[in-house]
Amino acid sequence: MIDKARLSQVVLFGLAALILGGCESRTENAMIKMQEIRNQPPLPVEPPPTFTPVPNYIYSSFQLKSPFVPTSIANELRIMSGKRVYPNLARPLQPLESYALEELLMKGTMRGASGNIIALVRTPDGEIEQVQKGNYMGKNHGRIVGITANEISLIEVVPDGQDGFIERPRNLVLYGNAQ
Numbered sequence: 001m002i003d004k005a006r007l008s009q010v011v012l013f014g015l016a017a018l019i020l021g022g023c024e025s026r027t028e029n030a031m032i033k034m035q036e037i038r039n040q041p042p043l044p045v046e047p048p049p050t051f052t053p054v055p056n057y058i059y060s061s062f063q064l065k066s067p068f069v070p071t072s073i074a075n076e077l078r079i080m081s082g083k084r085v086y087p088n089l090a091r092p093l094q095p096l097e098s099y100a101l102e103e104l105l106m107k108g109t110m111r112g113a114s115g116n117i118i119a120l121v122r123t124p125d126g127e128i129e130q131v132q133k134g135n136y137m138g139k140n141h142g143r144i145v146g147i148t149a150n151e152i153s154l155i156e157v158v159p160d161g162q163d164g165f166i167e168r169p170r171n172l173v174l175y176g177n178a179q
Contacts, residue, residue, distance in 0.1 A: 085164075085167050087141040087165060093136075094135060097139065097142075098139075099124060099139070100138060100139050101156075101172065107122050109148075116132055117132070119147045119152050121172070138170070142156040143155050143156075154172065
């Protein structure tokens with residue numbers, strides 16, 4: 001008679017051989033599939049689509065306003081085109097000319113001893129400067145031409161993009177509530 005331990009070993013060995021014999025290699029299946037794909041005839045490549053050329057358009061309205069320049073700038077350029085303007089580089093710079101106009105804030109106005117309006121302008125450093133008509137501010141040689149209770153009007157001298165300069169009006173508006 002066969003020993004039970006010996007019998008269980010034989011059964012386990014037989015089951016292991018049966019299980020391992022049924023396993024296939026995954027790489028072997030992939031290699032077989034790749035060989036099938038390689039044996040298929042190649043698919044034809046579609047030709048590229050044909051493009052119809054766009055007809056040329058000749059812009060014949062050169063004498064009219066450019067559609068790419070806003071109306072206000074076009075008017076300014078037309079008005080200023082006949083003038084020859086140059087910044088006065090020999091003039092000593094005033095304190096507010098070391099800041100871009102966008103960095104300066106108008107905080108209010110007051111009347112001077114002679115009755116003229118003086119504007120109060122805050123710098124990025126937190127300092128309050130007094131300016132009046134004729135003073136300069138901003139990096140583009142902005143000369144103050146008018147002061148009201150709500151805004152400072154300037155004329156800046158800026159490059160025109162054609163080796164010259166033009167005058168450009170700008171305004172610095174009262175900033176919120178004066179603090």
